[in-house]
Amino acid sequence: MHDNVRHASGFTVIGNHLAQHRGLSLVALGLAVHIQSLPAGAKVGIKVLAGRFPESETRIAAALRELEATGYLHRSRVRLPDGRVVTRTVSYNRPGAEAPAPTIPRQRAGRAAAPAAPAAPAAPASPVPPRAPAPATERPPPTSVPLPAPVHGPAPTARTAPPPPLPQPREAVPELHRAAAAILADLRRHAPQLVLSERDVLALTPGVATWLERDAHPDTVRQALVTDLPFPLKHPAKLLRHRVTTLLPPPLPGTQELAPVRSGVLVIPLQNCDTCDRAFRSRHPGHCRGCRPDLPTAA
Known part of the structure; x- marks a missing residue:
């Protein structure tokens, strides 16, 4: 009811x-x-x-x-x-049906037909020409909204140069390749739209292995690949290749690069002279200033 x-x-x-x-x-x-x-x-x-x-x-x-x-x-x-x-x-409130042709609203049609209703007799010729009626002001339909023109040609972010090469690890370590392939195959659990074929996984494995070779944690790699995905995602393999290449972290610095800094100045470590065992500051071991063979004071 x-x-x-x-x-x-x-x-x-x-x-x-x-x-x-x-x-x-x-x-x-x-x-x-x-x-x-x-x-x-x-x-x-x-x-x-x-x-x-x-x-x-x-x-x-x-x-x-x-x-x-x-x-x-x-x-x-x-x-x-x-x-x-x-x-x-x-x-579309009815898919497949064509929209009817625009018609003149009843109000305007009534106004236009009103002057023609009375039948006036023919008037004699007058020296002053009759005044032409003012054109009716066309009002746009209430639902007409100016829409932007469709995009023709490539989008502003379209790539015109060839993509950069996929990163390759310095050494072919089987354990890194297996872990990289597992991360790629597991992405669809975290983002259902990232469904990759076996061919795509094999092609992207060296790039992810390079991340792991540079001591990137698997969770860090996964977060970088699945965060803020576009919609709709038409080519997941191309997107992952772009992120693996452009977001690749640099190698971890060594102990020399991470030397302590005091008052904004890099502290040069102490070294022991190979000849006199005297302490001197240098980034590399060797001889002190007094024992260098290339100085005239040591001759």
């Missing part, structure tokens, strides 16, 4: 093809109804929707993909006049 009251304002018309869709989840149905009830120009990004509803960003992203697959949403990348590239979302 339904106890319905007719809405006079503040309502959205939803077709049964959406409300009773058998291929969409409840989250996707709810998002479709919510998006169709918003005015044109409203923000419907994943983070905005996650802040509005209790569902997580992962569930909302999956629901948006469902709506895209069934034709209720279309997302495209567009460039704004200030140069920024954003995502434009178009919501």
